[in-house]
Amino acid sequence: MIETASEAGTSIVGMLQADAGSLLSLGGRTAGVLQVSDWAFVATNWEYLLAGTVVTMLLTITSLSLGFLAGFPAGAIEVYSSGRLSDVVSTFGVLLRGTPIVVLVVLVHFGLPLPRFGSIPWLEVDLTAFLSATLALGLRSGAYQSQVFRGAIQSIDDGQLAAARSVGMSSRQAIRHVVFPQALRRSLPGFQNEFTIVLKDTSIAFAIGLAELLTRAENLYLQPGQGTAVLEVILTITAIYFVLTFVTNRSLEAIHRRYSIPGGTE
Amino acid sequence: MSLLHFENVSKSYGDEEVLHDVSFQLDAGDVEVIVGPSGSGKSTLLRCVNRLTEIDDGVISLEGEDIHAMDENTLRRRVGMVFQDFNLFAHRTARGNVTLGLTEVLGLSKHEADERAEQYLQQVGVADQADAYPAELSGGQKQRVGIARALAMDPDLMLFDEPTSALDPELVGEVLAVMRELADDGMTMLAVTHEMGFARSVASRLAFLEDGQIVERGPPEQLFEQPQHDRTDEFLGELTDLNR
Numbered sequence: 001m002i003e004t005a006s007e008a009g010t011s012i013v014g015m016l017q018a019d020a021g022s023l024l025s026l027g028g029r030t031a032g033v034l035q036v037s038d039w040a041f042v043a044t045n046w047e048y049l050l051a052g053t054v055v056t057m058l059l060t061i062t063s064l065s066l067g068f069l070a071g072f073p074a075g076a077i078e079v080y081s082s083g084r085l086s087d088v089v090s091t092f093g094v095l096l097r098g099t100p101i102v103v104l105v106v107l108v109h110f111g112l113p114l115p116r117f118g119s120i121p122w123l124e125v126d127l128t129a130f131l132s133a134t135l136a137l138g139l140r141s142g143a144y145q146s147q148v149f150r151g152a153i154q155s156i157d158d159g160q161l162a163a164a165r166s167v168g169m170s171s172r173q174a175i176r177h178v179v180f181p182q183a184l185r186r187s188l189p190g191f192q193n194e195f196t197i198v199l200k201d202t203s204i205a206f207a208i209g210l211a212e213l214l215t216r217a218e219n220l221y222l223q224p225g226q227g228t229a230v231l232e233v234i235l236t237i238t239a240i241y242f243v244l245t246f247v248t249n250r251s252l253e254a255i256h257r258r259y260s261i262p263g264g265t266e
Numbered sequence: 267m268s269l270l271h272f273e274n275v276s277k278s279y280g281d282e283e284v285l286h287d288v289s290f291q292l293d294a295g296d297v298e299v300i301v302g303p304s305g306s307g308k309s310t311l312l313r314c315v316n317r318l319t320e321i322d323d324g325v326i327s328l329e330g331e332d333i334h335a336m337d338e339n340t341l342r343r344r345v346g347m348v349f350q351d352f353n354l355f356a357h358r359t360a361r362g363n364v365t366l367g368l369t370e371v372l373g374l375s376k377h378e379a380d381e382r383a384e385q386y387l388q389q390v391g392v393a394d395q396a397d398a399y400p401a402e403l404s405g406g407q408k409q410r411v412g413i414a415r416a417l418a419m420d421p422d423l424m425l426f427d428e429p430t431s432a433l434d435p436e437l438v439g440e441v442l443a444v445m446r447e448l449a450d451d452g453m454t455m456l457a458v459t460h461e462m463g464f465a466r467s468v469a470s471r472l473a474f475l476e477d478g479q480i481v482e483r484g485p486p487e488q489l490f491e492q493p494q495h496d497r498t499d500e501f502l503g504e505l506t507d508l509n510r
Contacts, residue, residue: 163354262398264401
């Protein structure tokens, strides 16, 4: 396994050398950036960056899930409930949306008495930092998702609810069987947007040293003698972020098409 | 005992009184058509019957029972409603529109609900569109699905709130034909509509509502031929001209 991996590594290095060679020959001024040896350095650390990619993906999923679990009920409460609960929910939303995400991550990580967990071997992830990042990114995303859902619920015509009530459904049944299924479909474009935002914002966990992509990128080029590889490392993780975003968008668009209402405009 | 009884019913929105001291009775099998200018309280009157709107004063009873003493969901099971804008559930097929109430409210199994839906879609002539979504249907088809959805609950009384007003003229006939058949089958109906041909030929009684009050009420031919009030004559005259 390891042998094949290193073989793959060398072949990538070979390709990169060829590429970089032609790039370098374009002119003397490009010498110094995008050097063959720096690309080789990235290639030899592919497994380290792969683990970072996995952490980034996991953090995206846990944060979005928490965001959905918090945001969907919050959006519904803002529409259907009045009084104290609704006030509390909307105040939380305003606070979360009004705080820079870096501040939130740092606040949660150093401000909350979170239990100390160990770390996962291959991923080298400090679970406490992962939990902090999930809480901060998830709750912030929930605050934004609540607005997506609130808007979607409010966009459903009142006549839908009246029709459901007129056949004898309770408010709860009408909301569950008539309003929510339509509102969730209308939320998908907004949710897709939120997905890509959270995916890229996981890089904020850099502030608490969580070993996701950006943190690992820095760990690589800050090694003694690797200072020249900054651009190569950053370009590599940029490409990874781009591929993840692209694939996510395409998948969510496919889901949207799959669940869109035939003949409808949504 | 009358099926539906309004006794001195009043309703206000803020300072504006929409229904003022409205009283009338409907017997089983009656078809009552309500006409009146825009804002006269016609829709409000209908919505009070199934408590989509709550009245401020007076008593409404269904088969002698005060509807405000009834559970509102039980009441609505017994009173079907058809809306001007159809209000079909946009995310469900024609069949799904009919079955939702059957499974969720009446507790029928999916199979039983599908069968009953089939039967009612057949009755209104849209069985071939059972798998179509509302956005794929014409206005006339939508309204007939709306009628099937209400009928499938096996109501004692059907409310029609301007069922043909949102339709293109050439689609009005198919909906009126369904309503006519229903009336012939003995369904008790309370309909707000300005289709005077329907009112003349189907209604057992016609009521003219203005400013939240029943100005005049009686058999259609009486209101058309010998109206007691000038205002009735004027309004019905205008409507008849429009219908021509």
